[in-house]
Amino acid sequence: MTTTVEPRPLPRPLAAPAVQEKSRRPRRVARIALHLAVVALMLLWAIPTLGLLINSFRPQSEISSSGWWTALAPPYQFTMENYSEVMGQTGIGQAFLNSLFIAIPATIIPIVVAAFAAYAFSWMEFPGRDLLFVVVVGLLVVPLQTTLIPVLRAFADWGITGEFVAVWLAHAGYGLPFAVYLLRNFMGSLPKSLFESAAMDGANHVTAFFRVAMPLCVPAFAALAIFQFLFVWNDLLVALIYIGLANPDNLPLTATMANLVNSLGGGWYLLAAAAFLSMVVPLLIFFGLQRYFIRGIVGGAVKG
Amino acid sequence: MDSQLFTALQVVVGVPAALVGYIWLTERIVTLVPPKWQPRLRPWFWLGPAVALLGFFLVYPTIRTIIRSFQSKSPLRPEWVGLENYKWFFTNDGALAALFNNVLWVVLLGFFTVGLGLFIAILVDRVRYEAWAKSIIFLPLAISMVAAGVIWKFMYDFRPPGQPQTGTLNAAIAPFGLGPVAWLQSPSLHLSTFALIAIMIWMWTGFAMVIISAALKGIDPELLEAARLDGAGEWQVFRRVIFPLLAPTLAVVSTTMVITSLKTFDIVYTLTNGNYDTEVIANLMIKEMFTFGDFGRASAVAVVLLLAIVPVMAFNIRQFRAQEAVR
Numbered sequence: 001m002t003t004t005v006e007p008r009p010l011p012r013p014l015a016a017p018a019v020q021e022k023s024r025r026p027r028r029v030a031r032i033a034l035h036l037a038v039v040a041l042m043l044l045w046a047i048p049t050l051g052l053l054i055n056s057f058r059p060q061s062e063i064s065s066s067g068w069w070t071a072l073a074p075p076y077q078f079t080m081e082n083y084s085e086v087m088g089q090t091g092i093g094q095a096f097l098n099s100l101f102i103a104i105p106a107t108i109i110p111i112v113v114a115a116f117a118a119y120a121f122s123w124m125e126f127p128g129r130d131l132l133f134v135v136v137v138g139l140l141v142v143p144l145q146t147t148l149i150p151v152l153r154a155f156a157d158w159g160i161t162g163e164f165v166a167v168w169l170a171h172a173g174y175g176l177p178f179a180v181y182l183l184r185n186f187m188g189s190l191p192k193s194l195f196e197s198a199a200m201d202g203a204n205h206v207t208a209f210f211r212v213a214m215p216l217c218v219p220a221f222a223a224l225a226i227f228q229f230l231f232v233w234n235d236l237l238v239a240l241i242y243i244g245l246a247n248p249d250n251l252p253l254t255a256t257m258a259n260l261v262n263s264l265g266g267g268w269y270l271l272a273a274a275a276f277l278s279m280v281v282p283l284l285i286f287f288g289l290q291r292y293f294i295r296g297i298v299g300g301a302v303k304g
Numbered sequence: 305m306d307s308q309l310f311t312a313l314q315v316v317v318g319v320p321a322a323l324v325g326y327i328w329l330t331e332r333i334v335t336l337v338p339p340k341w342q343p344r345l346r347p348w349f350w351l352g353p354a355v356a357l358l359g360f361f362l363v364y365p366t367i368r369t370i371i372r373s374f375q376s377k378s379p380l381r382p383e384w385v386g387l388e389n390y391k392w393f394f395t396n397d398g399a400l401a402a403l404f405n406n407v408l409w410v411v412l413l414g415f416f417t418v419g420l421g422l423f424i425a426i427l428v429d430r431v432r433y434e435a436w437a438k439s440i441i442f443l444p445l446a447i448s449m450v451a452a453g454v455i456w457k458f459m460y461d462f463r464p465p466g467q468p469q470t471g472t473l474n475a476a477i478a479p480f481g482l483g484p485v486a487w488l489q490s491p492s493l494h495l496s497t498f499a500l501i502a503i504m505i506w507m508w509t510g511f512a513m514v515i516i517s518a519a520l521k522g523i524d525p526e527l528l529e530a531a532r533l534d535g536a537g538e539w540q541v542f543r544r545v546i547f548p549l550l551a552p553t554l555a556v557v558s559t560t561m562v563i564t565s566l567k568t569f570d571i572v573y574t575l576t577n578g579n580y581d582t583e584v585i586a587n588l589m590i591k592e593m594f595t596f597g598d599f600g601r602a603s604a605v606a607v608v609l610l611l612a613i614v615p616v617m618a619f620n621i622r623q624f625r626a627q628e629a630v631r
Contacts, residue, residue: 038431041424045441048506051472052455067470068458101308105315110357112320116327117354126347130628132355137624139362141617143567145589146606147365149372149599154360164308168315173361176354205346206331234448236570237590245594254450258574261454275454279447286446290439298518 056082056272063269082273091256092274099252099278101164102239103232106171107225113172114179114224115217119209121180122188123195133184139177147174148241155242162247170238175228186220187213222292230282253278323353366610373603382600389604399605402583405497406612409565409584412498416505417561418554421512425520426542428513438517442510449507449570456503457575460487491581500571500582508564512557519553520546555623559616566612585609 054068057078062071071077086092120126121133151170152161160166190213198208236254243250257274330349334342373389375382393399424441428434444452461471465484469475474484487499523546531541569586576582578591585605592602 034427034430038427038433038437041427042437042440045444045506045510047472048455048459049443051458055458064470066468067472067475069472069475097308101312105312105319108316109319112323113353113357116323116350120347120350124343124347124350126344129347132351134621134624136358137621138617139358141563141613141620142362142366143563143586143606143609143613145567145569145586146369146610147362148369148589148606149593149603150365150368151361164311169357170361173357176358177362180354204331205350206327209327230446234451236448236450236573237586241590254448254570257448257454258450258570261450261457261574262577271454272458275451279451282446282448283443286443287439290442294442294514298515 052272052275056276058082060269063272082270083277086270086273086277092253092277094249095251095253095256096277098164098250099233099254099281102167102171102252103229105164105168106175106232107229109168109172110175110179110228111221111224114176114183115214115221116209117176117180118183118187119205119213121184122190123208123213124205136177136180140181142177144174144237152241162243162245162250164243164250166242167238170242171228171232171235174238175231179224179228182224183217183220186217190216219292219295222289223295226285226289226292230285233282326353369603369606370610372599373607375600375603377598377600379597379599385600389601390608392601393604393608398583399588401581402578402585402588403608405494405581405583406566406568406585408494408497409501409504409568410562412501413504413508413565414558414561416501417508417512418516418558420505420509421516421557422550422554424509424513425517426546429517429520438510438513442514444507445510447507449504450574452503452507453571453574456499456506457488460499462486462489488575489580494581496576496580496582500575503571504564504568508561512561515557516550516553519550523549552623555619559619562616563613566609585612 051068054071055063057080058068058071059077059079059081062077121129155161155166194212194216195208198212203211233252234254235252236258239252239255240258243252244255253274257271257278260271260274327350330352331346334346334349337345372382374384374386376385376388424437428437431437447455458470459472460474461469462474462484463469463471469478469484471484471487473487478484485495488496490496490499527545527549528541531545536544567586568584569590572578572582572584572587573590578584578587585608589602589605589609592598592605
């Protein structure tokens with residue numbers, strides 16, 4: 001994003017020193033302080049997750065009687081039984097699959113729909129284009145709470161509450177504003193000359209879309225896909241409302257875990273392992289595709 | 305499971321294929337029309353699916369909810385009750401407490417994520433292991449808020465005094481003689497709300513940091529160089545050069561955090577369900593919907609949420625228009 005803000009004028013020292021006497025500055029102390037601060041911050045941020053990871057490998061009796069840090073000293077009492085129990089329990093295994101079944105289509109549908117719309121917004125001239133896009137920008141912030149009741153009623157009338165298709169459609173709708181916004185920004189910044197030469201070669205919009213725009217937009221698609229997938233995978237509210245009551249068997253991992261946390265009864269010691277299992281997919285995606293994920297976020301906020 | 309897998313595969317392959325077929329088909333239709341009208345007709349075909357989805361899932365329901373908020377509880381035959389539901393909202397202690405909590409969320413979450421994000425972005429810019437540091441701080445954003453809730457449940461765990469503490473926080477303050485605190489069950493001084501906000505700060509600071517860091521690196525180093533050569537101290541460089549240039553980015557991040565605070569649901573639902581004075585608007589709405597079955601009131605709560613967001617929407621649109629003018 002280019003800005004035209006001029007930095008305000010700086011105070012001029014009365015007598016500018018001929019040579020900067022930086023050796024006087026305690027730079028080494030500053031460097032050490034800097035490193036301490038950064039490392040401290042890193043530790044601070046990592047410790048909560050670390051605690052969970054370690055707890056997930058401890059037997060139930062240990063978790064309820066002592067903190068996770070005690071496991072770092074002998075006697076070491078690590079166990080895999082939490083994980084085997086969690087994966088054995090049909091509830092959570094099924095929930096994991098449900099999350100997958102929900103997230104993948106819910107990622108693909110909005111991207112494809114948004115691609116065509118974004119192209120129209122970028123490279124087609126038509127009356128009402130700018131106004132319509134302003135509406136899209138406005139819709140970016142509409143909270144989905146304001147849509148729950150009428151959509152739930154509509155889904156109930158059609159008999160699809162509790163089914164995956166309900167959340168696929170819902171996530172497609174809710175994810176569209178961001179998808180269209182991101183893709184339009186990206187497509188719009190492609191060089192105009194490419195499309196002009198394609199037009200001169202006799203290509204119509206359909207050809208230009210598939211031959212010119214699509215291949216160049218792959219990074220944007222990647223970023224968007226990651227973003228949308230993670231958003232859907234981590235979603236609780238949409239699944240809870242549109243699937244929740246009608247068909248608990250179709251609930252994704254987030255809802256199952258939330259229920260586990262709320263239930264005061266047994267099984268809470270499995271929480272650590274269950275939570276970590278739910279984090280495996282996002283963490284893998286995060287570590288593997290960090291660049292694209294960050295590019296997606298930054299692309300939505302800072303242009304150019 | 306097999307049938308689910310089959311359906312999902314059908315969707316994953318079928319929907320893109322259907323859309324491509326749709327575009328191809330509509331292009332044939334468009335070519336049947338006189339050339340002058342083609343560029344006016346074609347865009348609407350391309351926009352069709354998007355407009356339909358947006359209309360059905362965002363525009364139409366919002367309007368319906370606004371209307372519903374003026375109607376009574378009964379789901380089958382709602383009657384018009386005017387501002388009754390809103391009167392309830394603004395006179396009900398629980399609802400007002402939720403509103404106040406949301407204000408706390410907006411102020412604290414916004415201030416700390418942006419402030420910390422800025423601070424960290426500037427710090428890590430100066431170390432070689434910057435990428436590692438940023439990864440670790442950004443990581444919590446990848447996980448679900450429910451998982452974050454579980455993580456911090458262990459951080460905040462409470463055991464009565466005398467027993468060994470299992471919660472990280474309570475164990476950390478014990479050596480200083482500070483008693484174990486029931487972080488998530490303390491309504492006094494809004495402690496539990498602060499505890500929940502802390503979780504979100506842990507999650508979202510990375511978001512602010514990444515965006516601010518990108519903007520920071522976009523600042524022309526010659527500007528900073530010139531400032532330092534003029535004898536400006538680090539603080540002055542920050543105040544006079546860096547901060548003004550970052551202002552638009554900080555605004556964008558802040559508005560995103562405002563919206564996130566207003567929509568907070570998962571963390572509250574999972575950890576406290578609004579008890580111990582942690583209630584927030586989004587959770588209140590779900591309670592009205594499912595626990596009390598009062599769709600009229602739930603709609604009113606949703607509209608209050610929408611009204612709170614409208615200023616942000618207006619700001620975003622204004623920013624967008626300004627950027628478009630420069631484009």
